[in-house]
Amino acid sequence: MDDTPAERFLEDGFVRIEGAFPPRVAEDCARLLWRETGYDPEDPGTWKDPVVRVGGMAQGPFAAAANTPALHEAFDLLVGAGRWNPRYSLGTFPLRFPHERDPGDTGWHIEGSYLPDGGQWYFTNLRSRDRALLMLFLFSEVTEDDAPTRIRVGSHLDVPALLEPYGEAGVSGLEIAPRLVEATAHRPLAHATGRPGDVYLCHPFLVHAAQPHRGSRPRFMAQPPLHPAVPYELERSDGDYSVVESAIRRGLAAGPH
Numbered sequence: 001m002d003d004t005p006a007e008r009f010l011e012d013g014f015v016r017i018e019g020a021f022p023p024r025v026a027e028d029c030a031r032l033l034w035r036e037t038g039y040d041p042e043d044p045g046t047w048k049d050p051v052v053r054v055g056g057m058a059q060g061p062f063a064a065a066a067n068t069p070a071l072h073e074a075f076d077l078l079v080g081a082g083r084w085n086p087r088y089s090l091g092t093f094p095l096r097f098p099h100e101r102d103p104g105d106t107g108w109h110i111e112g113s114y115l116p117d118g119g120q121w122y123f124t125n126l127r128s129r130d131r132a133l134l135m136l137f138l139f140s141e142v143t144e145d146d147a148p149t150r151i152r153v154g155s156h157l158d159v160p161a162l163l164e165p166y167g168e169a170g171v172s173g174l175e176i177a178p179r180l181v182e183a184t185a186h187r188p189l190a191h192a193t194g195r196p197g198d199v200y201l202c203h204p205f206l207v208h209a210a211q212p213h214r215g216s217r218p219r220f221m222a223q224p225p226l227h228p229a230v231p232y233e234l235e236r237s238d239g240d241y242s243v244v245e246s247a248i249r250r251g252l253a254a255g256p257h
C-alpha cells in the first residue's frame, strides 16, 4: 500500500503532523489559555468545571502556531496551493479538566461550518462549504489518560453519501448526527494523542467525539477550521482534485454503508 501522508489521509481521514509548531510556542499559548480559565494551574481545587470553552485567541503565539512552514506545506498538499486562507488566530478551545462530573458534550459528530439564513445551528454540505479542514492543535501532553479526542478512522468516507441528498443547502450537524453515529459504528477507533506542538489535520467529515477526563493533567487543545479560499469542487474538467475532494468522491463512489 502507498503510505504517503496523502494516501493515509485519504484512507484514514486524518494525519498527525508531529512538531508542527515549536513546543516553546505551545507553552506560551498554554500560559495565555490558563489566564482565560481563571484557574490556578498549580491548584486542582480551582478546576471547577470539566470543560472550559475558550473562543478566539489572536495573540502572537497563536498566529505563530498556525503559520509554520510544516503546516503550510501540509495545507498545500491536502487542500491545494492557493485554495486555503491562512489564519492568524486560533479558535474554539475545549480545555478539559480531570473531573467527577460528566462534561455532557461527548457525542459523535462532524463539525458544521456555516449558519443558514436565520439559522441557529451550524450546517455542512457535500462540498464542505466554508471549511477546508478540521484541525486539532495540541498545547499539552496528551496520552490515552488525558481525554484525547476519539476518532472513527475512515469515517469521512461514510459521510458523503449521507450528505448528498441535502444538496447545496446542506444539513445541520445536529440533525444528521444520529445517522452518522450509526453509519460509522463499524469504524476502528483512534485517539488524538501527542505532544505539545503536534497538529492533527482532519477531513471535514471525520466523525469524532470528546470524552470525560479521568486522568490528572488538563488537556489543552484547539479545534479550528482551516477556511477555504475557493469552494471545493467535485467535478473538475482538468481532474485537478485536492486530496480532500478526492476523498469525498471516493466516499460517494463507495455509496452508503
Ligand SMILES: O=C(O)CCC(=O)C(=O)O
Residues within 6 Å of the ligand: 094, 096, 105, 147, 148, 149, 150, 208, 209, 210, 211, 223
Ligand atoms: O474536546 C474534544 O476532544 C473534542 C471536542 C469536539 O469535538 C467539539 O467540541 O466539537
